[in-house]
Amino acid sequence: MNSISPNLNIMIKASEKASKVLIRDFGEIEKLQVSKKGPYDFVTNSDLKTEKIIIEELKKAKPNYSIISEENGIENNKDTNNTWIVDPIDGTINFLHGIPHFAISIALKSNNEIVSGLIFDPIKNEMFYAEKNNGAFFNNHRVRVSKRNDLNDCLFVTGGKIKVQTDLPYRKSGCAALDMAYVASGRYDGYFQYDLNLWDIAAGIILVQEAGGILNQIDLTVYKNIKILASTPNINAKLLKKLNKF
Secondary structure (H helix, E strand, C coil), X not given: CCCCCHHHHHHHHHHHHHHHHHHHXXXXXXXXXXXXXXXXXXXEHHHHHHHHHHHHXXXXXXXXXXXXXXXXXXXXXXXXXXXXXXXXXECHHHHHCXXXXXXXXXXXXXXXXXXXXXXXXXXXXXXXXXXXXXXXEECCEEECCCCCXXXXXXXXEECCCCCCCCCCCEEECCCHHHHHHHHHCCCCCEEEEEEECHHHHHHHHHHHHHCCCEECCCCCCCCCCEEEEEECCCCHHHHHXXXXXX
């Protein structure tokens, strides 16, 4: 493995430990107890168990760091300059329907900047991670955003309700974290979406940046109703024009 920081190593170990729950429960999806939180938002036993394991592992290593997580909310500890941002299952609806496209997402925000991030797809055993000024990686191989210049040759991804009418070639995958990881690794050329939560995209922010991509400015003190546009530098201006400046 390439040289990584102690903090990223903590994140990797926490995600790998928690992933065992997801892999097991995904294999027995019909036995899961599901409670409904909202029209498009579900929480499962797997969410809660996975988040519990991740938080326990992070606290064991860094007991003073603060935490923002999807299920537990905001936990301000002694160190408020360093905050873990955790999404135990991004792509919960895919998970519930037996679709193998979901991920664990963990990021570290330090002094109001995302300095490291990890997105782990446990079913495909694909791990994407990045640290500030150290590049973006997929399963220990350095990755960069794509180099395509023509929008017609590109493939984009979005999610939620489409607020902008467009003739762009795009897909909807149901997992914001993996959407951003796929932009960082060159699988998609761009990603745009409204009404996101910070834990959906925090790890993806540093991944895209370190892979050479461009993102719109994001206020990291806001946790909900975030809009994002991430793409390669080659097509960013063209994409904005197509989306009527988003």
